[in-house]
Amino acid sequence: MPSVKPSTVLGRQLGDELRRFREAAGVSMADAAEALDCTKAKISRIENGHVPVRGPDLSALVQAYGVEDPEARERLATLTRRANRRRRDGWWHQYSEVLSDSYRDQIEMEAICSSIRTFQVQLIPGLLQTPEYVRAMSVASRTWETPEEIEQVVQVRLARQERLIGDDPLEFWAVIAEGALRQRVGGPDLMRTQLNSLLTMAERSNITVQVLPFSCGAHSCMFGPYLLLSFPQLSALDLVLTETVTGNTWIEREPGVRRYQALFDDARTTALPATESLELIRRIAEEHRS
Incomplete structure (x- = not known):
């Protein structure tokens, strides 16, 4: 049975974008984790494309990173929807x-x-x-x-x-x-x-x-x-x-x-x-x- 890895290209792309916004804003992993009320490990896995980013989490990160551009916000939201849809195709479902x-x-x-x-x-x-x-x-x-x-x-x-x-x-x-x-x-x-x-x-x-x-x-x-x-x-x-x-x-x-x-x-x-x-x-x- 072929496996579908949840760390998809879309997931990694989303994680890379979020990392760039975080670093551009001068926000540490610890600060990002506080914004989500989670651990630094979860922020690391998000940025590596290992875990899905849910809508509320994306909103909290966008706010913490000060992303104001509507086009950038929409691009992140679109990536999130597409990456999560891909994850749902894993064989285990x-x-x-x-x-x-x-x-x-x-x-x-x-x-x-x-x-x-x-x-x-x-x-x-x-x-x-x-x-x-x-x-x-x-x-x-x-x-x-x-x-x-x-x-x-x-x-x-x-x-x-x-x-x-x-x-x-x-x-x-x-x-x-x-x-x-x-x-x-x-x-x-x-x-x-x-x-x-x-x-x-x-x-x-x-x-x-x-x-x-x-x-x-x-x-x-x-x-x-x-x-x-x-x-x-x-x-x-x-x-x-x-x-x-x-x-x-x-x-x-x-x-x-x-x-x-x-x-x-x-x-x-x-x-x-x-x-x-x-x-x-x-x-x-x-x-x-x-």
């Missing part, structure tokens, strides 16, 4: 019935980020899950009720995984707690297949998999899963996505993001090196036998 707003936001960010670092406590990372594993997890979650909905969830997961292949693949680094490898989701045969698939994916040059073994004892990351998303533009700030039962939460303020960057550094240095991690995965896969 055909699955709107099974996607929460936070999950849709995650997919949009995955489509445009350059790398993801993740720590997972109980599950195989979503981008490395097999269809059978996804199906078993979807049934167990009781979030989706019908077979049709569950199959749509599986198709969404498979479409997301296309970011790991192709001409410009995503750099993906996963640290997985040993418990996630031993949890028999769907039974032993399914888990053995899942772990063998994990080994195959880890052979790709853009994918790194490490295991945090039980033997390491208590560690700084044992309290929950998260993802760190990075973007190709030098001015773009990292984002953190924390995952909970009641919904995902975005962290974009720099102190919080830096905390999670430090947590991931702790996780990767505490975990087994990649070669030893893959050997442990092979052994556990053999243990998953009926």
Whole structure:
């Protein structure tokens, strides 16, 4: 399934225009963020074309930047409408019935980020899950009720995984707690297949998999899963996505993001090196036998 990146040419053009108006007005990112009652990270993503600009936000920015020219205002408004229309063409919108707003936001960010670092406590990372594993997890979650909905969830997961292949693949680094490898989701045969698939994916040059073994004892990351998303533009700030039962939460303020960057550094240095991690995965896969 071909993906449509939300960072469209129109979105980038709009972001560039807004950046030029901001800089010409001598308005800092911090001042622009105050005008929108948001974070500097959001202003950065707007200017990089990563997030849609809604009408009220555009009006607030135009006022903050002192844009008085009617033609300039209309040009920005037109760009905004066209860019937002293009975003609505993303492949994920055909699955709107099974996607929460936070999950849709995650997919949009995955489509445009350059790398993801993740720590997972109980599950195989979503981008490395097999269809059978996804199906078993979807049934167990009781979030989706019908077979049709569950199959749509599986198709969404498979479409997301296309970011790991192709001409410009995503750099993906996963640290997985040993418990996630031993949890028999769907039974032993399914888990053995899942772990063998994990080994195959880890052979790709853009994918790194490490295991945090039980033997390491208590560690700084044992309290929950998260993802760190990075973007190709030098001015773009990292984002953190924390995952909970009641919904995902975005962290974009720099102190919080830096905390999670430090947590991931702790996780990767505490975990087994990649070669030893893959050997442990092979052994556990053999243990998953009926």
